[in-house]
Structure formats: C-alpha cells, structure tokens
Amino acid sequence: MKQLKARARLRSGAILMAALFAASSAVAFQVLPKVSDVDRKISTLGRNPVLDYLGHWFVGSAIPIMKSPVHESITLAAIGCGAGRGSEYDCVTINAVQEHRILLYGVRWPDDPPFLLNAKSPPRIKGCDVGVTLRSTSQPLCWWGLFKDAGAQAKTKSHLKAPAFGPGDYMLYRSHYGDLQFMHAMGAYDGETAGETVDRMKMWAEFLWGVASGTTPTGIFIRDLGHSNLASYFPGDITAMNLFATGIVEVRKDLDKVAMGALLHMVQDSFSQAHTERGQESGAQCGTTGFDKPGQIQRFRSYAKQSSTLHDEADTPSALGLHTTQISPSAVDVSRAFLTFWNEKKSWAEAGAFFDCVFEPKDRKIEADAGPYVAVPRTTASTDLSPQ
Numbered sequence: 001m002k003q004l005k006a007r008a009r010l011r012s013g014a015i016l017m018a019a020l021f022a023a024s025s026a027v028a029f030q031v032l033p034k035v036s037d038v039d040r041k042i043s044t045l046g047r048n049p050v051l052d053y054l055g056h057w058f059v060g061s062a063i064p065i066m067k068s069p070v071h072e073s074i075t076l077a078a079i080g081c082g083a084g085r086g087s088e089y090d091c092v093t094i095n096a097v098q099e100h101r102i103l104l105y106g107v108r109w110p111d112d113p114p115f116l117l118n119a120k121s122p123p124r125i126k127g128c129d130v131g132v133t134l135r136s137t138s139q140p141l142c143w144w145g146l147f148k149d150a151g152a153q154a155k156t157k158s159h160l161k162a163p164a165f166g167p168g169d170y171m172l173y174r175s176h177y178g179d180l181q182f183m184h185a186m187g188a189y190d191g192e193t194a195g196e197t198v199d200r201m202k203m204w205a206e207f208l209w210g211v212a213s214g215t216t217p218t219g220i221f222i223r224d225l226g227h228s229n230l231a232s233y234f235p236g237d238i239t240a241m242n243l244f245a246t247g248i249v250e251v252r253k254d255l256d257k258v259a260m261g262a263l264l265h266m267v268q269d270s271f272s273q274a275h276t277e278r279g280q281e282s283g284a285q286c287g288t289t290g291f292d293k294p295g296q297i298q299r300f301r302s303y304a305k306q307s308s309t310l311h312d313e314a315d316t317p318s319a320l321g322l323h324t325t326q327i328s329p330s331a332v333d334v335s336r337a338f339l340t341f342w343n344e345k346k347s348w349a350e351a352g353a354f355f356d357c358v359f360e361p362k363d364r365k366i367e368a369d370a371g372p373y374v375a376v377p378r379t380t381a382s383t384d385l386s387p388q
C-alpha cells in the first residue's frame, strides 16, 4: 500500500514535471528571496515531499508574482542599493536579500501570509498537509491549489457588492480575493468607494505603524487593541504575532520589521496601475516633510473582474522600470520616505499625516472597478493562475 502510494506520487510527479517544463521552457532561473530554508525544511517533513519538491520549482518559476521580485527590488532600492532609476531589479542579490531578509519577509507577507489549515475540515486539494503551516514555500502545490480555488469561488461572487471572503476564511483567500485586499491598495469588490478603501488602508497602516514602532503589543488579541474597525477584521483569537508569524518562529523577535515590510507592500502596490489609478504628480510637497507628493489617487481598482494575466503585466520588472524612470516621487521614493520616518522613530501622528498626503483620493465617492484589466472571455479553459 505504502509502495503503491509512493509510486503513484512519483508517477504524478513525473507527469507534472513534464507538463511544467513544456509550459515554462522559456522561464529563466531567478533568485528568489526566502526568509530562510526553514519552510522548505518543514515541507520535507510533511506528507508530500515529492510533490512539494516539484511545487517549489513550479511556484517559484511559473507564477509571475513569485518569480518576479518586484517588491523586493523596490524595497532594496529604497534602502539605498545604489542602482539607478529603471535598474532596481539589480538590487536583488543574494547578499542583499540575506541582509534584509526579515523586512523582505514582511514585504512579501501580504502575498504569502502563513496560516494553519483547518484540521477538522481539511481542504480537498492535492498536496495539502494540515500538519504543516501553509505558505507558498512550505506547501507549494497546496498553496497553488487553494489560490486557484479562491479565484474560482471569487468569480462566482463577482457580481455581489461585497467582498467574496472575510473572517473565518483562510488568509490567502481574504488577502488576494476578499475583505483584506486593502493590504494591496485595492478595493475589496466592484463598487467599493475610494473613501472606504482608503479608510481601511489607513486603519491597517496605523496598526502596522504601531507594531513597527513597538508601541502596539504583539502578544494580545487584535480584537482587544481598542480599535473596533480593526477588531471586525480579526474577531477571533489572533494576535499580531499569530498574524505575521504563525509557524515561522525565526521572524518573531523582529515583528517590527515584518510590519514595516507589510506597510511598504501596500505603499508600493498603490503605484501599480492595476491596483490604484494615480494622476500625474503635481510637484507639490507633503507639508513640511521635505518629501514630494505623489500623483493623486483617481480611483482604486477591484480584482473581481480583472484578468490576472493583464493585472500581472502591470506588476512586472519592466513595468517597474518604466514607472521609476518616468515618475517622481515613485514607489521607491515613497517607500524611502516611510523608511526614513520609521528610522527617525516618528509618531503615527506624523506618519499618518504623510499617509494622508500620499493616499489622498480625488473623490471619496468614486467606486472601484476593474479598469482596463477586464478579462476577455475565452473559449478555452482559463490559465490564469497569478496572485495580485
């Protein structure tokens, strides 16, 4: 029985491998920042070592957001890697990634938050082991299966004027397709007003700033922090430590960096046209901060009816290069501004005023939509498989 299972595993692995190579023969090797090899190690201890071995390769090389370290490039450029405008991708070296790995874990966190699978009702998806914390690096095939399931379910709910997922659903579902899409500077559904989106983003930024500054306790339930709006998103027994570091022991003493990374992620996403439409920068400054004001927010986008292929084209290294060579302040400049505020230990009163300048919507009542990223109906099965 055991042998049969192992053989079946190997057979399905070989078929998968052949299919993946055929589909992605043009994909070049890329350096992928990882917090460490710890989650790779736990995947070898789980029930699906062969599938996960193949899955690492697949998730890391065929899924656009996982293979293109755009957020890492912006963050390392903002820290000051010395690469010129348009060459931020050169900042992603193994040394730089190792030096800033916790901050980069935080920058990646909104795309790939760690969480536990439901042991009582495990997902009926190949490669899922409830004994292993779910992350793209710990259970890649399960992660991909869940991601596709979230997308398929969200499509069936895309006509609703409400988020497709919320409290009680997996973080992966909520972050990419549900009520937590503000973490990516996006509306949670078609029709959410810019005022609602930006208020949620500010609520989130304030929480992150508290954790990043060490003023918000990370060991008490988020619902008990005295912020009712935030509590409504995290009504259960969940602390900031659980949120950011379930199963990832080695980042726990540096949750300040993780929170700062998550804040940078939202800032950076707000410069992607598939997430947020900004007008032209005016040349104005943000108060007396010495930092320039970025283009004003015209509207937020919503992912529900977007094509993930078209969405991802706005999030590639080339799109970033075009952005940083032509726009100032760019995603890199504004990331650097927030990092400067953080290093100078500014209060939320000061950082929040800067937030208002960076995220000022032109019209709070304007509603989120898919924009020019609407999926074109196809006759063949969809191959969309990319997170935002």
Ligand SMILES: [Zn+2]
Pocket (backbone or CB within 6 Å): 110, 111, 183, 184, 265, 269, 388
């Ligand atoms: Zn994002």
